[in-house]
Amino acid sequence: MSFEILSERIAKLENPTVMGLDPKLEYIPESILAAAVEEYGETFKAAGEAIFEFNKGLIDAAAGLVPAVKPQSAFYEMYGIEGMKALDRTIAYAKEAGLYVILDVKRNDIGTTAEAYARAYIGKTELFGSQVEANPGIDCLTVNPYLGIDGIKPFVDTAAEHGKSMFILVKTSNPSSGDFQDIEFEGKTLYRRVAEKVEEWGADHIGASGYSPCGAVVGATYPKQLEELRAAMPHTFFLIPGYGAQGGAAAGIVPAFDKNGGGAIVNNSRALMCAYKKQNDPDNYKTHTKNAIIAMREDLMGAIKA
């Protein structure tokens, strides 16, 4: 099962970090952009090529240090078909490098439409009588729960069938996540209610590691809620955004991990991708990303072991 693989890699590398791949063009070193424009002009194709080239370097830097990468689909979709091609190539390259791939798409719909999304990313598409992967190499995707169980079950069934998994939004890291997620009903917040449903939805598919394929997104920026949710969701693997740039600190994340230091993975995108900018040294961006990964690992593992 998918979170077993992730757990093993986290334990082996002693690093619960996932590197986000949110390739805005302004993140990409000038020399990579210039080479792509030289070859393809100022086109979407040049953008796609530059994104993939940059991602390749980041993946080379991260392989053997982080267990997973998380491409954010929005930053590929915004370049149209050429962006989607860059995403496909990035996923294939990351897979080849031995990385666990979490695709951040936050998809949601109901019935056969949710099933179509599940097939698209973690299952297989029926194609003239055969079953074929439309987007191969994805281990896990992110899902929005607003539509209730009709919008989740097709993902759970597909994940269980293909040994994949998902992270369902529970308590997100943004300042306004409380607009709806914090409203209380009979003394219980909406996010807590979603959390209990996530435990319930995954209950029939708990793997050897103790986690179901239904993970949860819980922001590093809400340490109290993180602690509450860890206690309420013993079989739920956590994806934790908001570390670093958004203000989440290592100490606040510690309660997310189980007693073996497992059960959660912390995302960092910009601080790892753009580490070279602090040193103003784009030519050696891989080295700076590698150093930033090592520093983040020390920060997290130091806090977990303390």
Added chain:
Amino acid sequence: MSFEILSERIAKLENPTVMGLDPKLEYIPESILAAAVEEYGETFKAAGEAIFEFNKGLIDAAAGLVPAVKPQSAFYEMYGIEGMKALDRTIAYAKEAGLYVILDVKRNDIGTTAEAYARAYIGKTELFGSQVEANPGIDCLTVNPYLGIDGIKPFVDTAAEHGKSMFILVKTSNPSSGDFQDIEFEGKTLYRRVAEKVEEWGADHIGASGYSPCGAVVGATYPKQLEELRAAMPHTFFLIPGYGAQGGAAAGIVPAFDKNGGGAIVNNSRALMCAYKKQNDPDNYKTHTKNAIIAMREDLMGAIKA
């Protein structure tokens, strides 16, 4: 503004119907599939070609009868890059035929990521200093509100800037939509709370027709809530799924419309796309779709005028 255009077309055609374009391969007449396979083999490319060919016929049948089409992104994403190409071509063809295009993607994220989605579909992508449309021809997209205002504002700003609009999920048509949407806080349901926020988010951008760019998805399957929400959301255009196949009847939808018969549009996908199946006459699928559109218009307009 975008809902002004839609309102005018609905009034001109006297038809508040949007034809959903959810092209599962089993919906497509055998002769179209066979021709695509003949040319491209049993490949994703053949699937994409067959989808576009089928959609072209449906759009030809619908043009001049319905004001809008709503492609459901999941059914294109499940065919990978070739599916996305078929989606692009479908949007361009629908636009050319004078149809208003609602892309059903239910996207959601926060901050710059939500902005990237907004740029991708209803705005422009910054490309080497220029502003370029990555996915041209889309008038409106669907959005999920679970993340709060951080996840909505980038869409509102982009819509306002480019004269586009969105439908935000409020009370969805599925049986389990109540799992979270119906929970009550201080005597008010979550969907009602979302509804009030939708009114608030759009308040600064109300157009001449009286509607803001922030529309709402409200299911035909919940007529009582539809009536409640119409009263609570006087400046909100409604997208109403669930008519027909899911059990929503014309009489239950009537309260969604304003006193001029405007302010809402009703989706129908399968019953229009597959009308030929009832007659077992795939060769004339366009004619059957046309007839089904006319029957639906009579059903809706009859109920509205009664």
